[in-house]
Amino acid sequence: MEDFIYYAFCAMAMLGALGVLMVRGYVNAAMSMLVSMLGVAGLMILMKAYFLGFLMVSVYAGAVLVLFVFVVMLIGDRNDQSALWKKIALLILWVLAGAVVAFFHPDLAKYSAERNAEATSVLSVAKNYGYSLFTTFMLPVQIAGALLLAAMIGVMAVSKSPARKIKNKETL
Amino acid sequence: MTGVLIMEDSLAKFLFPALMLFATGLLGAMFKRNLIIIFMCVELMLCGAMLAMLAFASEYGDIRGGVFAFFVMTIAAAEVAVGLAIITRLFVVDGTISTKNMNTLGD
Numbered sequence: 001m002e003d004f005i006y007y008a009f010c011a012m013a014m015l016g017a018l019g020v021l022m023v024r025g026y027v028n029a030a031m032s033m034l035v036s037m038l039g040v041a042g043l044m045i046l047m048k049a050y051f052l053g054f055l056m057v058s059v060y061a062g063a064v065l066v067l068f069v070f071v072v073m074l075i076g077d078r079n080d081q082s083a084l085w086k087k088i089a090l091l092i093l094w095v096l097a098g099a100v101v102a103f104f105h106p107d108l109a110k111y112s113a114e115r116n117a118e119a120t121s122v123l124s125v126a127k128n129y130g131y132s133l134f135t136t137f138m139l140p141v142q143i144a145g146a147l148l149l150a151a152m153i154g155v156m157a158v159s160k161s162p163a164r165k166i167k168n169k170e171t172l
Numbered sequence: 173m174t175g176v177l178i179m180e181d182s183l184a185k186f187l188f189p190a191l192m193l194f195a196t197g198l199l200g201a202m203f204k205r206n207l208i209i210i211f212m213c214v215e216l217m218l219c220g221a222m223l224a225m226l227a228f229a230s231e232y233g234d235i236r237g238g239v240f241a242f243f244v245m246t247i248a249a250a251e252v253a254v255g256l257a258i259i260t261r262l263f264v265v266d267g268t269i270s271t272k273n274m275n276t277l278g279d
Contacts, residue, residue: 010188013223014189014192014193017192017193017197017216018196020200020209020212020213020216021196021204021209021213026206026208026209030212033215033216036216039189040193040219040222040223043186043223044223046186047186049226049229049230049241052222052226055242055245060219060248064215064248064249064252067256071256071259071260072208074260074263075208075259075260075263075269086203090199090203093199093203094195094196094199097195098195101188101195122229122234123229123235128235128238129238132235132239133239136239137239140243144243144246147246147247148246148249151251151253151254155253155254155257158254158258158261159257159260159261
Protein backbone atom coordinates (compact mmCIF):
# COMPACT_ATOMS: atom_id res chain seq x y z
CA MET A 1 0.00 0.00 0.00
CA GLU A 2 2.77 2.43 0.89
CA ASP A 3 4.51 1.55 -2.36
CA PHE A 4 1.39 2.45 -4.29
CA ILE A 5 1.11 5.83 -2.49
CA TYR A 6 4.79 6.47 -3.14
CA TYR A 7 4.39 5.79 -6.85
CA ALA A 8 1.26 7.92 -7.05
CA PHE A 9 2.97 10.94 -5.43
CA CYS A 10 6.09 10.34 -7.51
CA ALA A 11 4.03 10.35 -10.70
CA MET A 12 2.20 13.49 -9.56
CA ALA A 13 5.47 15.33 -8.88
CA MET A 14 7.22 14.33 -12.08
CA LEU A 15 4.31 14.47 -14.52
CA GLY A 16 3.20 17.79 -13.08
CA ALA A 17 6.69 19.12 -13.70
CA LEU A 18 6.59 17.77 -17.24
CA GLY A 19 3.20 19.43 -17.67
CA VAL A 20 4.73 22.84 -16.91
CA LEU A 21 6.88 22.37 -20.00
CA MET A 22 4.21 20.86 -22.21
CA VAL A 23 0.82 22.48 -21.71
CA ARG A 24 -0.53 25.48 -23.56
CA GLY A 25 -1.23 28.67 -21.64
CA TYR A 26 0.04 30.04 -18.35
CA VAL A 27 -2.92 29.07 -16.21
CA ASN A 28 -2.65 25.45 -17.29
CA ALA A 29 1.06 25.54 -16.52
CA ALA A 30 0.32 26.97 -13.06
CA MET A 31 -2.26 24.24 -12.43
CA SER A 32 0.15 21.52 -13.46
CA MET A 33 2.74 23.10 -11.16
CA LEU A 34 0.14 22.82 -8.41
CA VAL A 35 -0.13 19.08 -9.10
CA SER A 36 3.66 18.84 -8.93
CA MET A 37 3.79 20.75 -5.62
CA LEU A 38 1.12 18.55 -4.10
CA GLY A 39 3.08 15.49 -5.19
CA VAL A 40 6.22 16.88 -3.57
CA ALA A 41 4.28 17.64 -0.39
CA GLY A 42 3.01 14.06 -0.40
CA LEU A 43 6.55 12.75 -0.76
CA MET A 44 7.62 14.91 2.17
CA ILE A 45 4.81 13.48 4.27
CA LEU A 46 5.92 9.99 3.25
CA MET A 47 9.34 10.93 4.63
CA LYS A 48 7.51 11.83 7.87
CA ALA A 49 8.43 15.51 7.48
CA TYR A 50 4.85 16.52 8.24
CA PHE A 51 5.64 20.11 9.13
CA LEU A 52 7.48 20.82 5.89
CA GLY A 53 4.81 19.04 3.89
CA PHE A 54 2.21 21.31 5.43
CA LEU A 55 4.40 24.36 4.72
CA MET A 56 4.81 23.18 1.16
CA VAL A 57 1.04 23.13 0.65
CA SER A 58 0.38 26.41 2.43
CA VAL A 59 3.36 28.44 1.17
CA TYR A 60 3.88 27.03 -2.31
CA ALA A 61 0.44 25.89 -3.36
CA GLY A 62 -1.17 28.68 -1.36
CA ALA A 63 0.97 31.78 -1.75
CA VAL A 64 3.47 31.36 -4.54
CA LEU A 65 1.03 29.84 -6.98
CA VAL A 66 -1.61 32.47 -6.26
CA LEU A 67 1.05 35.09 -6.99
CA PHE A 68 1.75 33.41 -10.32
CA VAL A 69 -1.92 33.29 -11.25
CA PHE A 70 -2.31 36.90 -10.15
CA VAL A 71 0.47 38.04 -12.49
CA VAL A 72 -1.05 35.96 -15.28
CA MET A 73 -4.26 37.86 -14.62
CA LEU A 74 -2.39 41.17 -15.05
CA ILE A 75 -0.53 40.11 -18.16
CA GLY A 76 -3.28 38.13 -19.82
CA ASP A 77 -3.30 34.45 -20.67
CA ARG A 78 -1.90 34.00 -24.12
CA ASN A 79 -1.03 30.75 -25.74
CA ASP A 80 2.50 29.55 -25.91
CA GLN A 81 3.17 29.33 -29.64
CA SER A 82 5.92 26.74 -29.58
CA ALA A 83 5.88 24.25 -32.43
CA LEU A 84 4.96 20.59 -32.06
CA TRP A 85 8.44 19.31 -32.94
CA LYS A 86 9.87 21.46 -30.18
CA LYS A 87 7.52 19.89 -27.65
CA ILE A 88 8.38 16.40 -28.87
CA ALA A 89 12.07 17.27 -28.64
CA LEU A 90 11.57 18.47 -25.06
CA LEU A 91 9.71 15.29 -24.21
CA ILE A 92 12.50 13.15 -25.64
CA LEU A 93 15.06 15.20 -23.70
CA TRP A 94 13.03 14.67 -20.53
CA VAL A 95 12.91 10.93 -21.01
CA LEU A 96 16.64 10.94 -21.73
CA ALA A 97 17.29 12.91 -18.55
CA GLY A 98 15.29 10.34 -16.59
CA ALA A 99 17.25 7.51 -18.16
CA VAL A 100 20.55 9.23 -17.35
CA VAL A 101 19.49 9.88 -13.75
CA ALA A 102 18.33 6.28 -13.31
CA PHE A 103 21.39 4.81 -14.98
CA PHE A 104 24.09 6.84 -13.26
CA HIS A 105 22.33 6.66 -9.96
CA PRO A 106 25.07 6.28 -7.37
CA ASP A 107 25.07 3.12 -5.34
CA LEU A 108 23.59 4.70 -2.26
CA ALA A 109 22.73 1.42 -0.58
CA LYS A 110 26.26 1.10 0.77
CA TYR A 111 25.90 4.33 2.74
CA SER A 112 22.75 3.09 4.39
CA ALA A 113 24.76 1.15 6.95
CA GLU A 114 25.29 4.40 8.86
CA ARG A 115 21.57 4.97 8.90
CA ASN A 116 20.27 6.37 12.16
CA ALA A 117 17.78 4.09 13.87
CA GLU A 118 15.58 6.93 15.12
CA ALA A 119 15.87 8.79 11.84
CA THR A 120 12.15 9.05 11.31
CA SER A 121 11.29 10.89 14.49
CA VAL A 122 13.62 13.88 14.03
CA LEU A 123 11.90 15.49 11.07
CA SER A 124 8.37 14.78 12.20
CA VAL A 125 8.42 16.96 15.33
CA ALA A 126 7.99 20.66 14.65
CA LYS A 127 9.70 21.49 17.96
CA ASN A 128 13.03 20.32 16.56
CA TYR A 129 12.86 22.93 13.80
CA GLY A 130 12.21 25.67 16.33
CA TYR A 131 15.11 24.63 18.56
CA SER A 132 17.42 24.36 15.60
CA LEU A 133 16.35 27.66 14.04
CA PHE A 134 16.80 29.65 17.23
CA THR A 135 20.06 28.09 18.41
CA THR A 136 22.34 26.78 15.65
CA PHE A 137 20.80 28.77 12.82
CA MET A 138 20.18 32.07 14.59
CA LEU A 139 22.34 34.11 12.20
CA PRO A 140 20.85 32.58 9.04
CA VAL A 141 17.38 33.35 10.38
CA GLN A 142 18.37 36.99 10.83
CA ILE A 143 19.88 37.08 7.36
CA ALA A 144 16.73 35.53 5.90
CA GLY A 145 14.65 38.18 7.65
CA ALA A 146 16.86 40.93 6.24
CA LEU A 147 16.59 39.33 2.81
CA LEU A 148 12.81 39.27 2.97
CA LEU A 149 12.75 42.92 4.03
CA ALA A 150 15.11 43.84 1.19
CA ALA A 151 12.94 41.88 -1.26
CA MET A 152 9.84 43.71 -0.04
CA ILE A 153 11.45 47.13 -0.45
CA GLY A 154 12.86 46.08 -3.82
CA VAL A 155 9.44 45.02 -5.07
CA MET A 156 7.97 48.34 -3.99
CA ALA A 157 10.77 50.23 -5.75
CA VAL A 158 10.43 48.18 -8.93
CA SER A 159 6.68 48.37 -9.19
CA LYS A 160 6.50 52.12 -8.56
CA SER A 161 5.36 53.88 -11.68
CA PRO A 162 8.17 56.01 -13.15
CA ALA A 163 5.71 58.08 -15.20
CA ARG A 164 4.31 59.72 -12.09
CA LYS A 165 7.80 60.64 -10.91
CA ILE A 166 8.57 62.45 -14.14
CA LYS A 167 5.28 64.27 -13.95
CA ASN A 168 6.09 65.40 -10.42
CA LYS A 169 9.45 66.71 -11.55
CA GLU A 170 7.80 68.70 -14.30
CA THR A 171 5.41 70.31 -11.88
CA LEU A 172 8.29 71.17 -9.59
CA MET B 173 19.20 -3.18 -12.02
CA THR B 174 18.84 0.39 -10.90
CA GLY B 175 15.08 0.08 -10.86
CA VAL B 176 15.24 -2.47 -8.05
CA LEU B 177 17.68 -0.25 -6.20
CA ILE B 178 15.34 2.73 -6.41
CA MET B 179 12.48 0.71 -4.99
CA GLU B 180 14.39 -0.79 -2.08
CA ASP B 181 16.79 1.89 -0.95
CA SER B 182 14.88 4.57 0.89
CA LEU B 183 17.43 7.28 0.11
CA ALA B 184 17.45 6.58 -3.61
CA LYS B 185 13.68 6.24 -3.54
CA PHE B 186 13.26 9.92 -2.72
CA LEU B 187 16.37 11.12 -4.51
CA PHE B 188 15.08 9.97 -7.91
CA PRO B 189 12.01 12.26 -8.02
CA ALA B 190 14.17 15.08 -6.63
CA LEU B 191 16.71 14.69 -9.42
CA MET B 192 13.95 14.41 -12.00
CA LEU B 193 12.30 17.60 -10.74
CA PHE B 194 15.64 19.38 -10.95
CA ALA B 195 16.30 18.03 -14.46
CA THR B 196 12.85 19.07 -15.65
CA GLY B 197 13.29 22.56 -14.25
CA LEU B 198 16.70 22.84 -15.86
CA LEU B 199 15.34 21.73 -19.25
CA GLY B 200 12.54 24.29 -19.03
CA ALA B 201 14.83 27.10 -17.89
CA MET B 202 17.14 26.37 -20.80
CA PHE B 203 14.68 25.82 -23.62
CA LYS B 204 11.51 27.77 -22.88
CA ARG B 205 11.02 31.24 -24.27
CA ASN B 206 8.49 32.52 -21.80
CA LEU B 207 9.58 34.38 -18.68
CA ILE B 208 6.70 33.12 -16.52
CA ILE B 209 7.30 29.52 -17.57
CA ILE B 210 11.02 29.96 -16.93
CA PHE B 211 10.16 31.21 -13.46
CA MET B 212 7.97 28.20 -12.78
CA CYS B 213 10.85 25.99 -13.89
CA VAL B 214 13.20 27.72 -11.43
CA GLU B 215 10.62 26.98 -8.73
CA LEU B 216 10.63 23.34 -9.79
CA MET B 217 14.42 23.26 -9.46
CA LEU B 218 14.19 24.68 -5.94
CA CYS B 219 11.59 22.07 -5.11
CA GLY B 220 13.89 19.32 -6.31
CA ALA B 221 16.73 20.67 -4.18
CA MET B 222 14.44 20.81 -1.17
CA LEU B 223 13.30 17.24 -1.68
CA ALA B 224 16.90 16.04 -1.98
CA MET B 225 17.89 17.79 1.24
CA LEU B 226 14.93 16.26 3.05
CA ALA B 227 15.77 12.82 1.68
CA PHE B 228 19.25 13.02 3.19
CA ALA B 229 17.93 14.54 6.40
CA SER B 230 15.40 11.78 6.93
CA GLU B 231 17.96 9.15 6.00
CA TYR B 232 20.55 10.23 8.54
CA GLY B 233 18.17 11.59 11.16
CA ASP B 234 19.68 15.06 10.95
CA ILE B 235 17.46 18.09 11.44
CA ARG B 236 19.83 20.37 9.50
CA GLY B 237 18.56 19.15 6.14
CA GLY B 238 15.02 20.04 7.15
CA VAL B 239 16.10 23.48 8.34
CA PHE B 240 17.86 24.11 5.06
CA ALA B 241 14.72 23.10 3.17
CA PHE B 242 13.00 25.72 5.32
CA PHE B 243 15.50 28.36 4.19
CA VAL B 244 15.13 27.33 0.56
CA MET B 245 11.41 27.97 0.93
CA THR B 246 12.16 31.48 2.23
CA ILE B 247 14.50 32.20 -0.67
CA ALA B 248 11.91 30.91 -3.14
CA ALA B 249 9.23 33.19 -1.73
CA ALA B 250 11.47 36.27 -1.91
CA GLU B 251 12.64 35.33 -5.39
CA VAL B 252 9.11 34.88 -6.70
CA ALA B 253 7.98 38.24 -5.32
CA VAL B 254 10.89 40.17 -6.85
CA GLY B 255 10.89 38.24 -10.12
CA LEU B 256 7.18 38.62 -10.75
CA ALA B 257 7.41 42.35 -9.99
CA ILE B 258 10.18 42.63 -12.57
CA ILE B 259 8.14 40.62 -15.09
CA THR B 260 5.11 42.86 -14.60
CA ARG B 261 7.26 45.96 -14.98
CA LEU B 262 8.89 44.52 -18.08
CA PHE B 263 5.49 43.81 -19.57
CA VAL B 264 4.41 47.40 -18.93
CA VAL B 265 7.58 48.78 -20.53
CA ASP B 266 8.13 46.34 -23.40
CA GLY B 267 4.66 44.94 -24.02
CA THR B 268 6.01 41.39 -24.16
CA ILE B 269 7.63 38.87 -21.83
CA SER B 270 9.25 36.67 -24.42
CA THR B 271 13.00 36.25 -24.08
CA LYS B 272 13.27 36.37 -27.88
CA ASN B 273 13.20 40.15 -27.82
CA MET B 274 15.55 40.59 -24.89
CA ASN B 275 18.81 41.31 -26.64
CA THR B 276 19.45 44.88 -25.60
CA LEU B 277 22.61 44.02 -23.71
CA GLY B 278 23.75 41.67 -26.45
CA ASP B 279 23.79 44.25 -29.23
